[in-house]
Amino acid sequence: MTGAVRDATVAVRDVTVAVRVEGLTRRFGRRWALRGVDLDIDSGASVALLGSNGTGKTTLLRVLSTLLRPTAGRVEVLGQVLPGGAGGAHGASSTDAVRRRSTLMTPHGHAYEELTGLENLRFAARMSGPAVESSRLLKTLDDVGLEDAAHTAVRAYSTGMRKRLELARLSLRTLELVLLDEPFASLDDEGVSLVQAAIGRWRDGGATVVVASHRTRAATERADRVVRLEHGRVASDEPS
Amino acid sequence: MQKILGLLSIVSVAAGTAIGLFVVRADALQGEVQRLLYVHVPTAWIAMLSFFVVFLMSTLYLVQRKLKWDLVAAASVEIGVLCTALTLILGWLWGRATWGAGGGWTWDPRVTTTAVLLLVYVGYLVVRSMSEDPEQRARWSAVIGVIAFVQVPIVYLSVFWWRSLHQPPSSPRSMASGIGLTMMLNFAAYTIAFTYLLIRRYKLAQQELALELAGPEAEL
Amino acid sequence: MSELFRRSSAILWKDLLTETRTRQGFTAMLSFSALVLLLFSFAFGPDAALLARLSGGLVWVAIVFTGTLSLGRAFQSEELAGGAQLLRLYPGDVRALYLGKLAGNFLLLAALETLLFPAAAILFGAEFGPHAPGLAFVALLGTLGFSVIGTFFAALTVHLRARELLLPILLFPALVPVVLGSVGATDAMLAGDPLGRASGWLRLLAAYDVIMFVVCVWIFPIVLEE
16 A cells, blocks of 8 residues: 555544554663654555564564553554553553454463463463364364374473464464564474464455564565664665 | 741741640640650651552552652652651550550550551562562552552451550540640641652652663663 | 453463362472471470460461462463463453452362361361351451452562562551451351350451452552553
8 A cells, every 4th residue: 555545544544554653662661672663554564573682673562462551652553542652541442452353472472381282272262252162173273283282281392383382372363463573483494484374374364464573584575564673763664 | 939848847846846845734644755645646647648648649640650640659658657667666665654565565456557557568668679660660559559558447447356455546635725736736747847758759759760761871 | 241251260270270280289288388287386386275275376377378379379370371461462351360360369278278277176176177167158258358369469579579578578468357357257266256256357357358359350450561
């Protein structure tokens, strides 16, 4: 989508923009993780967020996912203005609306070591919606190639298997915005292509995908835009 | 304005203390020891007042998320903790003389709850010292400030049921008029001093925060 | 409401499943509380009459100590799984986390007490047996109060340095009414309640439980913010 078209629709309610960030700063004590980020992401876009460690990629994703409040600035995600900064002190309903349609995948994922893959998936399903039958959960595990490990405790999973479980967990929900933080970290080639295939599926489904990574090639392969962060600011922003 | 308030607190506290010590006649029953109450009771009042201020400021912070409310709350906690400790010491001295309770701890409900109160807000201060992020520190503090204010009256009630040998709270009306007037004067004086201290401590806290956040920009 | 219940019970189910699988927590709690009781009998014994008179207080102190140790674990298991923060990414009220953890802490402590009270009865020669139904009610209210406040402060301190120390510093003052109420009611019942004091203590316990529950549920989302 071009800038002109976007400007024309902005007067009405702009549903074509998934993320709109203006002057976002975030401070942790005296350390500024974000120092004024301006960023618009169109609906359905796939963005690679690059930058070396400590440039604010994770902080930006955590703000967009509603986990972190901005110190200042305005953050609009999926049409909802998030609380904090210019968004006011409160906004339980807006954060909840965003959480229903988006999620964040952290580098280490979210899994309970003592539970099996299937149990972890069942927990995730119960947390996000009405009960899901075991057969469907098993099918989801099949899709990521974990059919043999469904009844094994996650404790015994390899890094690659954990990532597969994480992808299965995310695929339980219909997502409009997927935020992936270092999804390729410590994965072998097969793991990388597995994550990329998942990104492709989300894109085909019309979801907006933001991938934060310091592995430039893996991250940009499926991206149509590359945003580079430096010292908590957008250093460059160009089409892939 | 601040200077006037400071001057006023010194003068009024000094006057209240002088009148309490030298002008008013000692209580017929308790003797000279009773003069301790001119410090003890207003100090206890300031402790209560400051914790109420903490509750108000904590609630305000949670609603508006403005750091200044957190700074006022923290300033108030410090004054409150100081006054609570003073109240305990003065009360112990007074109780020793009047109740003949000896040098040990009296398991009187008011003494016990005051000690618990002290511990609650010392916990508040300890938690504050644990975070370097002003927003996080403010959030934790505000939560404790609110919770503490809810639990304290019930703690008071429960300890009162548990054991009671304290005389009913002395109100100015139950005392001879000279004593009552002096007490009122001291209440007013201590409240002025509290306001002055609170403002000064708040301004200091503002500078501390500015210093804390002004860290070298090089520290990314 | 039903959504909140579904999500709370999901967390409870997950925690209980982990607990039954490892049994570390419960076994450690059990041996710890047994040790506390033994230490008491060394410290106050061998005067059997004195121990029997103190038994109500001693049992509740053992429960508070053991409970405090197990509280910290409830949220640390989340940290191992990637952080309690990640539970906030699921849509819906984050209070589900508080309610689920509260139920888990309550059940774990209640299970412990079913063993602790008989053990204390034997060790201290206390007459718990004949008053079992009344004592069970006291234990219910006392354990509920402990879990309501304890779960809240455990969530508050999980990200603090020196949380093992800070949790009791914040928790114990808040527990004063719970301990006084539980011990008061227990002692009154053991003495046959000649002065009818037990019901007063139970009313205090119930009132404190309700008030603290309401306040904790109300503030909890702020505790979990980042």
